[in-house]
């Protein structure tokens with residue numbers, strides 16, 4: 154019975170090959186890169202699930218380039234992702250939250266540059282709350298015969314050729330886009346296989362949910378404060394205020410927003426004038442996914458996230474993203 158039901162499911166591998174067939178002349182290199190990321194995701198997922206019973210859990214005493222405490226699982230995930238991305242020789246350079254400088258792989262002729270947060274939401278590791286991996290893929294600009302350079306990493310979000318995240322939650326889910334819609338895959342941990350769980354995800358045009366660290370509201374702009382007052386005022390249609398949902402793991406908060414609709418924000422505050430989240434490996438990939446699903450993503454100046462230039466690989470950006478209607482309401486107040 155169970156075996157029969159598996160027969161109806163499409164594996165990630167089949168889906169990737171199907172997608173590759175859409176592109177005439179595709180070499181299969183991007184497909185291989187996505188497979189490599191899926192492999193790293195399985196290894197990290199396995200380790201995340203064991204974290205409570207191994208000594209991987211806990212602080213290792215060092216701090217990352219943002220001055221934040223680094224957990225061992227972050228380092229493990231960073232190593233696994235770098236290793237996986239270096240396997241097939243397709244990636245020449247990797248920008249990671251955990252590395253001060255871009256990491257050059259052995260394959261200086263690799264076609265792609267990847268930006269990633271190998272384990273996002275790390276403050277949630279110790280309390281068994283879902284965390285995730287975020288990635289963004291660019292085609293290099295420089296000649297493959299030369300060494301990769303700064304132009305390869307200072308690309309706009311609109312130039313991403315793929316982006317995605319892996320959510321290590323009650324199940325492990327991989328969500329990605331190559332610009333032809335957003336699809337989700339769920340890991341069967343017994344088989345070690347990702348199966349297609351949702352194709353061409355379109356987020357609801359509106360969702361009665363807002364998501365932010367509201368503890369900082371006193372430091373937010375008047376526009377964000379008045380938007381929040383609106384969220385809390387029962388609307389004339391439903392007679393109810395919006396729901397507040399905030400996990401504190403961007404991957405989890407975005408995944409819920411993607412599926413159920415609503416709005417997610419990490420605004421600028423007096424203390425953090427550019428917010429907290431990193432443009433290249435948190436904001437760009439999530440904005441690409443949200444836009445592909447029919448949503449909107451902007452910063453405090455109403456600038457489309459995907460069009461904010463990269464000055465520094467670890468630069469931060471305020472971010473407001475979510476369903477079309479929620480975002481239009483907010484933008485009209487900004």
Ligand code: AHM
Pocket residue numbers: 221250270272273274275276366401402403404419429
């Ligand atoms: P991290 O990359 O160090 O894990 O930080 C990013 C996380 C996001 O997942 C989340 O949206 C945000 O930090 C939560 O921050 P805060 O605790 O200030 O609400």
Ligand code: MG
Pocket residue numbers: 250270271272273274275
């Ligand atoms: Mg992180």
